[in-house]
Amino acid sequence: MEEENDKNPETTVAPALISVHPTHKFVSAAVGSDLRVFNLQESCVVTLADESGGHKDSIRAIRYSANGQLFVSAGDDKLVKIWATDSWRCIYSVASEKRVSAVGISNDGMFVCFADKFGVMYVVDIEDHNVEDGVTVIKKGVPILSHYCSIITRLEFSPDGRFIVSSDRDFKIRVTVFPKNPVNGAHEIQSFCLGHTEFVSCLTFVGSQKYPLGLLVSGSGDSTVRLWDHTSGSLLDTCYVGAQAEFLPSDGKEEDILPAVTDLCATPDGSLVAVAIQSLPGLMLLRCNQSSKTLSVAKVVSIPGETFIPTSIGAASSAPVLWMVMGASGLHVSESASLARVRGISGFSTSASESLDLETLVLEDAEIPGGELLLQTLQGKLSIGKEAFSAAAEAVKTAMRNLLIKKQYSAERREFRKRGRNDMKGKQ
Template sequence: MEESHIEEEGERQTKHEVAPALISVHPFQKSVAVTVGSALRVFDLIEGRPVSLVDESDGPSHKDSIRAIRYGSSGKLFASAGDDKLVKIWSADSWHCLNTISSEKRVTAVSISSDDSYVCYADKFGVVWVVDLDGVNEGKVVLPSKKGVQLLCHYCSIITSLEFSPDGRYILSSDRDFKIRVTVFPKKPLQGAHEIQSFCLGHTEFVTCITFVQNPEFAQGYLMSGSGDSSVRLWDITTGSLLDTCDVSPTVKHLESNESEPTQVTVTDICSLPNSSLAAVSIQRQVCFVLPCIRFQGIVLLHCDLSAHTLSITKVIKIPGDSFIPTSISFSTSTRLLWMVSGASNGSNHPGYTRVRLILRIEAEPSSVLEDEQVPGGTTLLEHLQGKVSIEESVMSAAAEAVRAAMCSLMVKKQYSEENREFRKNNRNDKKPTQ
């Protein structure tokens, strides 16, 4: 019996190793970063060349899957973090690693404060840590590795996303247990955050992503969240009030399937168009072995009426090809380009190929999915960010299925038998005798 339990745990761990490809664009489109597995690939869009990363910080380079990447809002800093329990702070100008932070657990989310003074990161046990970037944000010298200080904590729930409010007053954290916490970001973060502003409660499955939508008339904006319950929701974070809910599954079902059964999808990423009331949403079909598998290849564009507090689907942009299912999307502030990436890596098969696509004028009619030769940087960019220019459809199809299965395995809370629970309790690290 013990051996069967061990094998079961090993199978879960293998599934968890699958990591989706991520993409992040510099706020002013100076560069674009893509990560798959432990590989961090950056392309300089101004000079039109791949970036050579220089890591002389007090710590090793990433050796395991990167789970979170983020540019600071000023465009001066870039953060990467993941399963190797490392958070790295990079200069987004020189691309030198300025600091390496060691985490106690695997890191699932990262965010940089609007004034570049702090980086916050979350681990898979539900703890959010904060590090003072004093001296680092000058981008001139590499400082000794800093230590994270506990800022706040979700109760043993995987934190899926971290986001600072536009005015910097709050830090928001979403988790696997359906909730979003809005915490007042203190003036002295290293002493911990002790004031909860609100909880945004209403999702019925894990929350995958959060972002703010705002325009010049509503500078503070409102919060949008995506979930495994097929919905995108709009929130007032000061009160935690749910303003509106938009179910994207009927649209997907209408386009991709004639079946009568309900269609359950997961909203995997949300990206708001800067200074606009529009947001792009990427989705994936949830794992199901009974219903037909729906392979939705496109982006759903939502309109948020900030004065009326409503969400509505504006249109769906289908992406040509047989297997491009976006795993991550990103807008740049200075252009109307939506960057998308599809791919995954589990560290044991291929080197981690990805596919990068762009949509021009996403809010216009018609929108245009750019051909490879139209992409800024051309084949040089694609070869660097993708691993090669041309990617076989079968490879991308397998990667899409791996990400879909991995997300379900990671986010859906598992049910254990009483015997299994006792086995897990007895084999916890803190129950083992010390030498």
């Protein structure tokens, strides 16, 4: 008999995701297996061309390349799809052995990396992606590094492209030298950034012309955001965002005391970092002083009129709009199995970070770039009640913890589980 929580159905709940084109040309959202893209420049819905029929299960990671020419989506159907954004055609489809948990694209756009829930990271060479129109090339990833059976939660390339940073559920952040020919393996570890006491959920880099190498920022299930010198692995500062938001336990449970950081997003100059936190209806903005190497709370941005707890956030380098989505798929708690709500905040820019007042403004639906058509495209046309979104927020929170919090078993239970493993049955 399996442990009661080993196959908890709530772990199948997948949070809605959002990603923004670097020049603010497109906004993409993923809800379940549904990938939705809106063209901001032409104010129209984007039609995706994929001869294989699209994703068949929940999408867990989406990302644009630094130059905006590529878009990658991947998830529980064990597929990594690479799209050309000039035509929005799927040009490569990569089959993974396990469910995909994170993706990354090298700064030069030549390699796509993806990681699975068994802690293995793979690379795909896409240097020549000008393939014949209408043909999806089937590729296979090459394993290049491993986190030893720990779910890899996020992948990020450093601003100079020298390193790929991978985080996992065992509190680790690994900084690896990304070689010129990674298909031969990435064997040189630059550093480990160790200090989180729960799973590392998200990563981003902050940098500017004055600090071109950048600094690494991480968020975690321990309710902190931490600043690192990734080249040495040194912890520079810790911001206790859960405590700063004045969270109080509602029923004495640990998860109420330590709400996880779910996503991070930085302004182009790295002076502001937006933080999405479970249980926080809105966002927290942190000031990042790269000269003193410190983080401090600048402002908590509340969303008026509704309980909006973002599951994913994103911004373009060329527009002062921070995009947020709240939602989930695989729900058993609402009138819809999949739901999403998109909001925006203006003033997320370098000039705003210089202001003591941080004049950020939550945009009304009519003020959102793309307007009603964008909202219909990214959210879907269903009208969802407030109670459903509150239930969705709790479902995502529970699913995230069930997936990433390491379970503790007694010695007797561990022995029982070992005897029930498939790879041990033939030896008994």
